[in-house]
Amino acid sequence: MISKGEAERVARELLSRVVMGAYPPGVRLPAETELATELGCGRSTIREALTRLSAMGVVASRxxxxxxxLDWRKEGTPALLPLYLMQAASEGKAAPLVAELLGMRRLLAREAVRLAVRYGDDDALKKVRVMFESSLGVSDPVAHVVLELEVFRGLVVASAMWPAVWLANAFWSPMRDLHSLFAPVAGGPPPDYAEAMKRLLDLVEDRREDDALRHVDKYLDRVDQTLLAKIGGAPEQDTRTSNRPTRSTARRRS
Amino acid sequence: MISKGEAERVARELLSRVVMGAYPPGVRLPAETELATELGCGRSTIREALTRLSAMGVVASRxxxxxxxLDWRKEGTPALLPLYLMQAASEGKAAPLVAELLGMRRLLAREAVRLAVRYGDDDALKKVRVMFESSLGVSDPVAHVVLELEVFRGLVVASAMWPAVWLANAFWSPMRDLHSLFAPVAGGPPPDYAEAMKRLLDLVEDRREDDALRHVDKYLDRVDQTLLAKIGGAPEQDTRTSNRPTRSTARRRS
DNA sequence: CAGCTCAAGTTGTCAGACTAATTCGTAGGA
DNA sequence: TCCTACGAATTAGTCTGACAACTTGAGCTG
Incomplete structure (x- = not known):
C-alpha cells in the first residue's frame, strides 16, 4: 500500500481507470503487451500491477x-476504500459514506473493547497504555488520528484473537490512508481525548465490560457528530445513524 | 484464492513454511534466486508468489x-484464516477459535440485516430472495453452507453500502474455504433453515429492524450451539459466548 | 574509534522466447 | 441449414538472462 516504484504507479493508473469507469465491469482489458507499450513499461511490471488488482478483487486473469x-463494487476488498471515497468526495456524495464508515468504525471499536476485556492479558494491555501515552503529545491532526486508530487496534491485538485482528487490519489499514484525507478538516484531537481514552483503558483493565462499552459509545458519539458536522453532511437528526445496537433493539424479552 | 498454477503452489508452500514456523517473523527469506532453484521454478514465479504473500501481510520485500x-499474526489479513485454523485444528486448539469466528459471523450477519433493512431497495432484496430459494433444494453440507453465507452477503450487497460489502468480502471469502472444512462435521442444513430464513427475509422487506435482528440472533444461537457441540469444544455454559450485544450491556440509562 | 568508500548481494524492471489455454472462424459432414 | 471438428491466432503463465537501483557490511583512512 505504501510501496513505491513503477509497478505501484501502473497499478494506481489501472485502478483509477476502473473506478472512474474507463474500463467498466465485464469488459476485457487490453492485452498485457498492449498495456505495456501504452503505459511505457515492461510486461512484467504490468503483470505485477495486475496481480495486485486481482488481490483487490478488481480484475481476474485467465x-x-x-x-x-470484475464487478468490483460487489466483489472488492476494503483496499478500494481510499480511491472510492476520494471519487465520491469529488462528486459531493461523500457525506453518507462517511457516516456509514463511522458506523463501521464503531462496530469494530466496540468489538475491540469487548475482546480486550474478555481475553486481553494484563501485560499486553500495559503495552497498549504505553502506546496511548506516547500519543498524548501529538497535536498534528493526521498523526493523532492514526495513533487513535492504532490504540483501538492494539486492544484487539492484546486479546490475541488473531482472526479478529486480521479483520480489524482489513478495515483499519485503508482507514489510515483515508483519515489523512479528512483529518485536516476534522482538526486535532478532541479536547477530552486524553481523559476519555485513559478512562476507557482503566475500565478495560478492570474488566468492566458494560461500563467500557458504554464509555466508548459516548466518546464516539461526540467524535462522530463533531466530524460529521464539519464534513458538512447533514448529521441526520439524532443518533439513529450510529449502528451501536439501537436502544429499542436491546432484547427486552430474551 | 481459487487460482491454479505454479505460482499458487509456490505461494502455498512458502505460506505454510511461515505459518508452521520454519521462517519465523523477523528473519530474512532466502534470496529469490535461491528459492527458485530450491523450489524448482523460475524467479518470476517466486516473485509472483511473494507478491501474494505481501498482500496477505506475511512478508515485505525491500x-x-x-x-x-512480518509478524503475520499481528499484521496479517483474513486470507490467513483457512491455513491458520487448519493448523490449530491439527493441534486440537480449534474450539475457542471456532467459537470466536462464529461470534464474528454474528457481528457481520447482524450488520448485514441492519444495512438491508435501512438501505436495501426492494428490487435488490427480491434478488436475495431468489438466491435463497435456489438454495432450498441443496442438501450437500458444503454447498449449503456456502449458499447460506452468500444469502447474508447478498443482504449487504442489496444495501449498496459498498464499504460494508468489502468488509464482508474480506471475512466471508476465507470463511467459505473454511466452512468446507467443518461442513462435513456439521452435517447438512438445520431442519428449520428454510422457514427461519424465509421469515428473516420477510422481516427485512417489511423494514422491521428490531424483529429481524432478534430473529437472526435466535437462529444463529441454535446453529452456533449445534455446531459447537459437534465440533466438541465445550460450548461454554450459556449464550455469554456470543457477541451479540450482551443483555446486561443494553444501555438502560442512556 | 568515527567516518568514508566501495564491492558484493538483492530486489525491481526490462526483454525475448517458449508453453499452455482459450477463442473464433472455417471447412466439412449430417 | 445446422452442427461438429479442426486449426490458426490470440493471450496469459513461466523460464531465462540481463541490467539498474538500492542496501548492507567489510575494509580503509584519518
Missing part, C-alpha cells in the same frame, strides 16, 4: 482469454 | 535488502 474487469 | 517475514 490464461488464453485475457483479464476481465 | 529493494537491495531482501524479503523479511
Amino acid at each position: 490464461r488464453g482469454s485475457g483479464a476481465r474487469v | 529493494r537491495g535488502s531482501g524479503a523479511r517475514v
